[in-house]
Amino acid sequence: MLSFKTVTAAVALSALAAGCSGGGSETSDTGPGPAEAASPPVESGPPAADDVATLDGVAYASLTGDAAAGKSAFMQCRTCHVTDPGMNRTGPSLAGIVGHKAGSVSGFRYTEANANSGIIWTEEKLFQFLEKPQRVIPKTKMIFAGMPDAQKRADVIAYLKNPN
Ligand code: HEC
Known part of the structure; x- marks a missing residue:
């Protein structure tokens, strides 16, 4: 360099x-x-769509998500999201979100920032996004500061893989 x-x-x-x-x-x-x-401490825009590095440095693979705990933690999301297919609220339905392309839930009006992010919601990308959504999609209309607790993020993702 x-x-x-x-x-x-x-x-x-x-x-x-x-x-x-x-x-x-x-x-x-x-x-x-x-x-x-x-390594200058300069933040230069959001991470690339395939960049899954977290601010806390925790690797998703180092954690095991607990779906039952995730169901409780999902209470924080439930004001805006449900996991029933086709039920959009303030935020889109999160049914089947894991592995799906960002901005693709039908009938939901996304911001361009979300729709054109190029993100695929892999477990690792969700793990990064939920830490601080506005870092990953700076112009998102999802008003949620984030979940700093890495284990809770892993738990929510485990729940979203198989909501009940
Ligand atoms: C205050 C309401 C609100 C809360 C709370 C909230 N969200 Fe969202 N979420 C939204 C909105 C609105 C969008 C659409 C963003 C856009 O179009 O810019 C969104 C988008 C998303 C997306 C991207 C969906 C897609 O199809 O690309 C995911 C994933 C997501 N939220 C997960 C969560 C999770 C998990 C939680 C809880 C930890 C949560 N959200 C909490 C409102 C919320």
Whole structure:
């Protein structure tokens, strides 16, 4: 990466100039070392449709969802969604949502942001989305801050795979 090399060189130069109070001022906002410069804390738009990385760093595969617990956790969703096929409320029916293309429940009026997201609702993508929906689809009209608890997200997904 060019920027990494440039910053690394600049940091090396400023190290040479250590002790000189004016030296290295051009690197003052790049952090103390190459490790930080390599991963700038800049949020640049939503993750790609096939990017399933979470903010909390938890891997979906490391968890086992409990559908019964998920049914209770789904109470948070139930003000806007049901799992009965064809029953759209404030949000679309979530019957069969796992594995389906985003924006494809018939009869529901989606935002373009949701409809054109290019997302397939794999379990991993749902896991990422439910953590903070507005990060994954910035212009969604789903007014829900998210579920920071990774286990609860896995539970809800287990429930959505086989709602009852
Ligand atoms: C305040 C209402 C509200 C709540 C609460 C809510 N949603 Fe939504 N949800 C929506 C709306 C509205 C949309 C459609 C978004 C759009 O078109 O931009 C949506 C979209 C979705 C989608 C995408 C559906 C598709 O077909 O692409 C999923 C998945 C989803 N919600 C899951 C959930 C889950 C799971 C919960 C609970 C953890 C939840 N939502 C809580 C209103 C809500």
